Amino acid sequence: xxxTHATELRVRYAETDRMGVVYYANYLIWCEVGRVELLRAxxxxxxxxxxxxxxxxVSEATVRYLSPARFDDRIRVETTxxxxxxxxxxxxxxxxxxxxxxRLATARTALVSIDRDGxxxxxxxxxxxxxxxxx
Amino acid sequence: xxxTHATELRVRYAETDRMGVVYYANYLIWCEVGRVELLRAxxxxxxxxxxxxxxxxVSEATVRYLSPARFDDRIRVETTxxxxxxxxxxxxxxxxxxxxxxRLATARTALVSIDRDGxxxxxxxxxxxxxxxxx
Amino acid sequence: xxxTHATELRVRYAETDRMGVVYYANYLIWCEVGRVELLRAxxxxxxxxxxxxxxxxVSEATVRYLSPARFDDRIRVETTxxxxxxxxxxxxxxxxxxxxxxRLATARTALVSIDRDGxxxxxxxxxxxxxxxxx
Amino acid sequence: xxxTHATELRVRYAETDRMGVVYYANYLIWCEVGRVELLRAxxxxxxxxxxxxxxxxVSEATVRYLSPARFDDRIRVETTxxxxxxxxxxxxxxxxxxxxxxRLATARTALVSIDRDGxxxxxxxxxxxxxxxxx
Numbered sequence: 001x002x003x004t005h006a007t008e009l010r011v012r013y014a015e016t017d018r019m020g021v022v023y024y025a026n027y028l029i030w031c032e033v034g035r036v037e038l039l040r041a042x043x044x045x046x047x048x049x050x051x052x053x054x055x056x057x058v059s060e061a062t063v064r065y066l067s068p069a070r071f072d073d074r075i076r077v078e079t080t081x082x083x084x085x086x087x088x089x090x091x092x093x094x095x096x097x098x099x100x101x102x103r104l105a106t107a108r109t110a111l112v113s114i115d116r117d118g119x120x121x122x123x124x125x126x127x128x129x130x131x132x133x134x135x
Numbered sequence: 136x137x138x139t140h141a142t143e144l145r146v147r148y149a150e151t152d153r154m155g156v157v158y159y160a161n162y163l164i165w166c167e168v169g170r171v172e173l174l175r176a177x178x179x180x181x182x183x184x185x186x187x188x189x190x191x192x193v194s195e196a197t198v199r200y201l202s203p204a205r206f207d208d209r210i211r212v213e214t215t216x217x218x219x220x221x222x223x224x225x226x227x228x229x230x231x232x233x234x235x236x237x238r239l240a241t242a243r244t245a246l247v248s249i250d251r252d253g254x255x256x257x258x259x260x261x262x263x264x265x266x267x268x269x270x
Numbered sequence: 271x272x273x274t275h276a277t278e279l280r281v282r283y284a285e286t287d288r289m290g291v292v293y294y295a296n297y298l299i300w301c302e303v304g305r306v307e308l309l310r311a312x313x314x315x316x317x318x319x320x321x322x323x324x325x326x327x328v329s330e331a332t333v334r335y336l337s338p339a340r341f342d343d344r345i346r347v348e349t350t351x352x353x354x355x356x357x358x359x360x361x362x363x364x365x366x367x368x369x370x371x372x373r374l375a376t377a378r379t380a381l382v383s384i385d386r387d388g389x390x391x392x393x394x395x396x397x398x399x400x401x402x403x404x405x
Numbered sequence: 406x407x408x409t410h411a412t413e414l415r416v417r418y419a420e421t422d423r424m425g426v427v428y429y430a431n432y433l434i435w436c437e438v439g440r441v442e443l444l445r446a447x448x449x450x451x452x453x454x455x456x457x458x459x460x461x462x463v464s465e466a467t468v469r470y471l472s473p474a475r476f477d478d479r480i481r482v483e484t485t486x487x488x489x490x491x492x493x494x495x496x497x498x499x500x501x502x503x504x505x506x507x508r509l510a511t512a513r514t515a516l517v518s519i520d521r522d523g524x525x526x527x528x529x530x531x532x533x534x535x536x537x538x539x540x
Contacts (some may be wrong), residue, residue: 010303012306013152013153013158013316017152018154024463024466025149025433032284047342058429062466118426156327182477192289193335195332195333197330198330207450286423288424290423291423
């Protein structure tokens with residue numbers, strides 16, 4: 001596989017606001033869906049990682065909004081793993097209209113790995129190897 | 136104090152949908168705010184209850200929508216404790232426009248007390264006594 | 271087709287709360303997804319209905335919570351159209367774990383049809399005929 | 406008044422996730438609350454601006470997460486207007502624990518002014534004058 005994974009979703013009514021478009025915070029939810037699905041495509045479950053006691057907490061997020069998404073649009077989230085270190089991982093995202101291909105937003109998130117007490121903790125070695133294999 | 140507690144909030148843009156009004160699921164969030172504030176007014180913190188290992192999980196919720204709430208409206212949530220048993224508690228809610236007094240919604244929730252493993256567990260005695268004092 | 275339509279979704283991290291389960295208001299979002307997909311399966315788009323100037327506003331919603339949904343669970347939403355009148359429509363929902371079949375929640379919503387000014391307005395005849403065909 | 410406005414809010418249960426802290430997208434909702442309240446403190450209502458046909462759409466948002474917010478924390482959102490142009494405005498945010506003063510997050514948003522059709526449109530002159538008065 002490549003280091004970019006695409007997943008699709010349908011815009012929910014709940015995600016819109018009274019401007020008639022998707023509320024800006026909700027793109028970060030789609031980014032989360034994108035990275036969970038990228039991990040699944042790599043054969044790794046984020047839920048299983050947490051069950052091992054390691055979570056990935058977002059330390060920085062940036063979104064550039066290019067064109068609004070609307071109710072019922074089919075959305076494609078392309079997630080790219082862009083960096084892996086012992087206790088950090090970064091992803092880029094391209095959010096597009098799946099039917100027209102129109103680019104709606106780009107985003108970038110940095111995440112740090114933490115234990116159940118919220119302290120920085122190393123990403124498990126086997127998990128890190130899988131991530132590095134697609135860089 | 137009486138058994139009804141009122142708290143106010145302001146409608147957020149995020150809470151609206153493309154119909155131009157507050158999305159229907161969000162009224163349940165306001166009910167949650169209402170019961171947390173009722174408990175606080177009784178001198179009890181829901182966060183502290185959870186720190187003791189007991190949570191209150193909603194087992195049933197009903198909302199009747201009477202008139203739409205809109206962005207920036209000031210909302211009053213009147214929460215009434217209507218029943219307490221060893222492992223269950225019920226609340227009624229009246230959601231109104233705080234400026235006009237217009238009734239926007241009524242709601243009712245039943246909650247059960249559970250331990251950290253999700254099993255039914257008795258509400259702590261001191262907590263229950265406080266609740267029963269305002270029935 | 272039958273009058274019940276099933277759609278599936280995956281629980282998002284955003285939908286969980288600190289009890290470790292899906293926050294109770296979010297089931298109403300899934301009900302909305304269920305009825306939009308039921309309409310689509312009938313060949314009708316809710317977005318198109320709104321483009322005609324008619325919306326369906328929820329007038330009452332009830333959810334019974336049976337067992338918690340958790341992050342990454344695959345969820346099946348079975349939506350059943352239970353009633354159609356000139357200006358109202360009702361749906362029942364069964365929300366289940368798609369892998370285990372465990373019943374997580376049942377719900378019921380009543381909706382009224384309104385025009386762009388929020389006044390009661392008849393459901394368009396062609397739309398109503400389609401709905402009635404599956405009752 | 407200064408160009409920084411502070412508003413407070415209480416973390417809702419709905420805003421937490423199963424990591425036990427506030428879900429990362431929700432900080433953008435608090436930023437929205439912050440800028441709406443800053444405008445109100447300046448004597449301007451964002452709802453009124455929209456009623457005139459002009460909206461402010463976020464074109465870019467960045468959040469740096471420093472320390473997690475938790476259920477029931479009192480949060481202070483300090484919003485600073487950092488730039489005004491004919492069709493754009495920028496804000497900085499400092500999100501802190503209102504009781505301890507701990508810095509939880511910093512954020513920055515750029516917004517563009519648009520008309521009801523989503524096209525770039527000038528911020529009304531009287532509105533812009535007020536904004537510029539506090540730069």
